[in-house]
Amino acid sequence: MSELSSGPARAPSDILYDLADGVATITLNRPEKLNALTPQMLTDFFAAVARAGSDPDAKVILITGAGRSFSAGLDLGIIGTGGGGRVETHPETAPQWGDDIGPKLAPYYSGGWPVLITCRKPTIAAVNGPAFGWGFILALHCDIRFAAQSALFNATFARIGVPGEKGSAWLLTRLIGQARAMDLLYTARRFDGAEAKALGLVNDTFADDELLAHAKAYARNIATFxxxxxxxxxxxxxxxxxxxxxxxxxxAADHEQDQATKTEDFREAFTSYREKRAPLFTGR
Structure with missing residues (x-):
């Protein structure tokens, strides 16, 4: 497992990256802070997704959290609300953005999110604990979600005076429908993995100690076959x-099918089936 970092040497990375059996596992790695997100952490996370997206050996991307949390959301210990509602940095811990905080935050907090969708590889979230605020949004951006029985979800936005951030209203409406999306957004209430499954927000739930093993096996199956x-x-x-x-x-599907039948992978699919073996796909 490798660490991602940029710039001068610093403390161990808050994002871990591991590639095995065609699965790139990206782990949010601030367990002592419940994996709350910081600017550098998001920068490294988006870089890890892009890295997996461009690596032909990575077939599937699996995202999870270290410790007992998926992500508690934005780290309010680094960026808090000051007097009169003005957002301020904490100078002892945060980059020096100055007073014009909004535009300067955008490259960290807005620019990278679409990579989870525009990356043309399956993304799977293994939600191993609380997924609040931006942690909730991160899970929403994934293609498939599995949750531990102890997982908790929360769209916190209405209770801190902001709209559904980072496309969350759009995503929720697509995933669970208008009325259910509005319920979660309007009330900003916490709900557990069982309700998330009933809503159709997660594909399935598992015992805490079985979640990651299941998610990895599921990802390996996709990567292999x-x-x-x-x-x-x-x-x-x-x-x-x-x-x-x-x-x-x-x-569009007809056009894509015509292109697919000309590929080596198309021929390999039928060859491996006849030979009763796992396919050796190359992406060509």
Missing amino acids: SAPRSLAAMKAQVWTALDEDYSTAFA
Whole structure:
């Protein structure tokens, strides 16, 4: 397992990166702070997703948290609310952004989020504990979510006077429908993994000590038996599905199928089936 960092040498990275069996596992690594997110942490996280996205050996991206939390959200110990509602830095711990904090935060807190969707590899969140605020949003950006029985979720935004941040209202509406999305956003209440499963927000729940093993096995199965080009095409299809009419989606699928039948992976799929072995997909 490697650490991601940039710039001068510093403390061990808050983001861990491991690649094994075609699965790139990215771990939020501030367990003593419940994996609360900082600017550097987000910068490193987005870099880790981009790294996996460009690595042909990484077929699937698995995201989880170290310790007993997925992510408690934005680290308010670094960026807090000052007098008159003005957002301030804490100079002893934070970069020196000065008074014009909003635009200067954007590269850290806005610019990287779409990489989870635009990266054409499956992303799986193994939510091993609380996923609050921006930690909740991070899980929403993944394609598939599994949760531990102890997991808790919370769209905190209404209680701190902000809208549904970072596309969360858009994502929630797509995932669970308008009425349920509004319930979670309006009340900002906490709910557990069992309710998240009932809402359709997570695919399944597992005992705490079984979650990561299941998520890794699931990811390895995709990495082993699913063609990378098919995964990329299907991810694009699903994410755009609700914004296209049927005829457009049908035509796009036909075009993609025509292209796929010309690839080495298409031939390998049938060859491995006849030979009764796992396919050796190359992405070509």
